[in-house]
Amino acid sequence: MGLMDGLMGNAGAIEPGVAQNEFGRLLGHGEQIHMAYQLIRDSFIFTNRRLILVDKQGITGRKVEYHSIMYRSITHFSVETAGTFDLDAELKIWISGNPAPIQKQFSKGANIYEVQALLTHFAAS
Numbered sequence: 001m002g003l004m005d006g007l008m009g010n011a012g013a014i015e016p017g018v019a020q021n022e023f024g025r026l027l028g029h030g031e032q033i034h035m036a037y038q039l040i041r042d043s044f045i046f047t048n049r050r051l052i053l054v055d056k057q058g059i060t061g062r063k064v065e066y067h068s069i070m071y072r073s074i075t076h077f078s079v080e081t082a083g084t085f086d087l088d089a090e091l092k093i094w095i096s097g098n099p100a101p102i103q104k105q106f107s108k109g110a111n112i113y114e115v116q117a118l119l120t121h122f123a124a125s
Contacts, residue, residue: 012107014038019045026052026066034118037110044104046118051093053102069095069102071122077101079116091115 014022019036023045027033035046041056051074053067073096080090089112092101106112 012038013110014043023052023054035114037104037106046115046122048122069093071119073097074119074123077116077119077123079112081112082106093119 014036043054045052051069055065057063077093082089089106091104094101
C-alpha cells in the first residue's frame with residue numbers, strides 16, 4: 001500500500017505473517033486470519049469466523065476499538081471495482097439491524113474479487 005492510497009482512505013493488503021503477529025492475540029481458539037487490510041492506522045481482518053474492524057483512536061493511536069462482526073449477521077454486501085478514472089474499489093457490507101452499510105475502499109492493486117469470494121464463502125456458511 002502506498003502512502004497516497006493511505007491518505008486517500010484506500011486500504012492495501014497486509015502480509016499474512018505480519019497480520020498474524022500484530023492481531024494474533026485477538027483470535028479465539030482455532031480462529032485463523034485469511035486476509036487483512038490496512039489504512040494508515042485502521043485495519044480490517046477477515047478470519048474464518050468473523051470480520052474484525054480495528055479503529056485506532058486519538059492522536060497517539062494507543063486507544064484501540066476492536067469491532068467484531070460475525071459473518072452470520074451480514075445480510076448482504078456489494079463490491080465495486082476500480083475504473084479508469086475512479087482508481088479505487090469499494091466494499092459495502094450491510095449488517096442485520098443496521099440500515100447503513102459499512103464502507104471500505106481498496107487501492108487499485110488490491111484484489112477485490114478475493115474479498116468478495118471470501119465473504120461469499122463465510123457469509124453463506
